Amino acid sequence: MNVFPLMQHERLxxxxxxxxxxxxxxxxxxxxxxxxxxxxxxxxxxxxxxxxAKPLREQIAAxxxxxxxxxxxxxxxxxxxxxxxxxSGRIARIGERVVKTTTGxxxxxxxxxxxxxxxxPVDYVLRLRPDCGFTAIARFDGGTSALHSCVSKLLHxxxxxxxxxxDCISEGGTSFVRVMIHCVPExxxxxxxxxxxxxxxxxTQLTLQNNAPPPLDGLPDLVIKTTPDRVIGLSxxxxxxxxxxxxxxxxxxxxxxxxxxxDLTERTQALVQPYTAELHTLGGDWHSRWLPATPPTIxxxxxxxxxxxxxxxxxxxxxxxxxx
Numbered sequence: 001m002n003v004f005p006l007m008q009h010e011r012l013x014x015x016x017x018x019x020x021x022x023x024x025x026x027x028x029x030x031x032x033x034x035x036x037x038x039x040x041x042x043x044x045x046x047x048x049x050x051x052x053a054k055p056l057r058e059q060i061a062a063x064x065x066x067x068x069x070x071x072x073x074x075x076x077x078x079x080x081x082x083x084x085x086x087x088s089g090r091i092a093r094i095g096e097r098v099v100k101t102t103t104g105x106x107x108x109x110x111x112x113x114x115x116x117x118x119x120x121p122v123d124y125v126l127r128l129r130p131d132c133g134f135t136a137i138a139r140f141d142g143g144t145s146a147l148h149s150c151v152s153k154l155l156h157x158x159x160x161x162x163x164x165x166x167d168c169i170s171e172g173g174t175s176f177v178r179v180m181i182h183c184v185p186e187x188x189x190x191x192x193x194x195x196x197x198x199x200x201x202x203x204t205q206l207t208l209q210n211n212a213p214p215p216l217d218g219l220p221d222l223v224i225k226t227t228p229d230r231v232i233g234l235s236x237x238x239x240x241x242x243x244x245x246x247x248x249x250x251x252x253x254x255x256x257x258x259x260x261x262x263d264l265t266e267r268t269q270a271l272v273q274p275y276t277a278e279l280h281t282l283g284g285d286w287h288s289r290w291l292p293a294t295p296p297t298i299x300x301x302x303x304x305x306x307x308x309x310x311x312x313x314x315x316x317x318x319x320x321x322x323x324x
Contacts, residue, residue, distance in 0.1 A: 001101060003145035012083050012093045012182040023080060023097055028057035028121040032216075042127040047071075047182070048078055048162060051218050057121050060112060062219040062289045063255065067165035067180065070250040071130065075298070076109040080261065081125035087308075091122055116291045117304070133166075134185040137212045138195050140177040142204035148232060150177050150202040151249050155228070159194055160250075164214075166245040168232045178203070180214060217246055219289065220255035222273065226284045227250040229286050234275070241271055251283075264290040276318050 017024045019042040032052050039045055047068035050059045059066075064074045072078060081095030094111065111118055126218060133135055140150045147168060154166050154177075165180040181191045192208055198207035222242075226234055228250060235247035235254045244257040256271070268288045279285060287293075 003054070008092045012091060013081055013097075013125060015123070016097075017042065017271075018097065020129070021098060023046070023125055024125055024128055025081070025097075027123055028082075029055040030124075030155060031055060039128050040131065040309070043131045044132075045131040046126050046128055047214065048075060050216060050220075051132055054083060054219055056124065058289075060121075062251070063223045063287070064113065064225070065223075065248055065253045066169050066250045067178075067215065067246070067248055068164045069248060069253075070163060071161065071166075072164075072272040074251070076112050078127045079112065079124050080127055082111070082117055082121050085122050086119040095125065097125055111137060117293075118308075134179065134182045134188055134210075135182050135212055136191065137156060137186060137209045137215060138179040138210075139179070139203075139207040140179070140199060140204040143209070144175070144236075147177050148174055150198060150204045151307055153198045153202055154179060155250055157194075157198070161189075162191070166249045167318065168249055170236050170247075173246040175239075178215065178298070182214075199317070217244075217255060218257065220246075221258040221264055221290060222256035222286065222288045224254045224256075224270060224272065224279065224286045226252050226254065226279060227282055235309070238271065241267075263299055264288075265317045 011012075013025050015025050015027075017038050022044055024035065024038060024044075026038070026047070032049050035046050035049075035056070037097045042175070044284060050062070050066055060075050060079075064076070064140050064218065066075070066224065069075075079095075081093065084094050085091050085181040103232055111121075111267070125171040140147065142150065150319050151166060151168060154160070154163060162181065162183075166176065169176055169178055181188075181195075181196065183191060187286075195206055195208065202321075224238075231247045231249060231252045231254060235245040236256060237270050238256050239245040246257075248255070254270075258267055258271075268290050269321045272286050272288070
């Protein structure tokens, strides 16, 4: 049986920007400025950025989530299609120009998190979002219990789906909550009023920075996926041995930034080791750009071997390198 349904006489994705559907195709090595230069003119944006200078492919390889995943979901939900170079060198088109329109196995999700075993991305088709023209960053300061209460209020209020990001940041022995909002300028006072209400009800101190650029934390050295109810506590624990930790509160993800003087390979491994058993029990996982991927289980290895054999067997049958 042919594992891959093939479409004959189709082309690979070529660079495009569709301002109506809000989609953009550009090289995987594109940077934030490359995205902004095309999207901004059409009042569109790609909010899932971590670094101003690093190529997008490195940002996506470093983690599954960005702070704005709180509102817009993980990277795999915002990449609609790819041109993907298989290990043989052949390039396959995967996905479409629009949000997923068919059922079946999610090739995008699998390949984005497969490391280099199955090849590498060449181009991405990104899902853009409206640029409303106003961004503000709110900072809540307070004691540990007050910050926990603040996060709970933020995530359980009717405003939850309007926060671009809700993060708890631990660094230098202190913690604070960071909230990013994006709206039309006329609605900014309404958001500010709601944030002030949350600060007053949780005994936290609010600092609001208007017309601020979105925060770019950089590429994390270690990413741990846990549960939302445990993410703040885990982030605070890890911060004792790291330079900075950013807890993505809604997603249950911790981004860990190590000290520059650390041996990143050894230190990252040592840092995550005490938590591996707990993460397995919770259904979580971890990933570091400095360490090789965790070896697959026996069952996963058998499945991957079958997949690779199918890829090699079908490559000769493709006319235009399209893989659905």
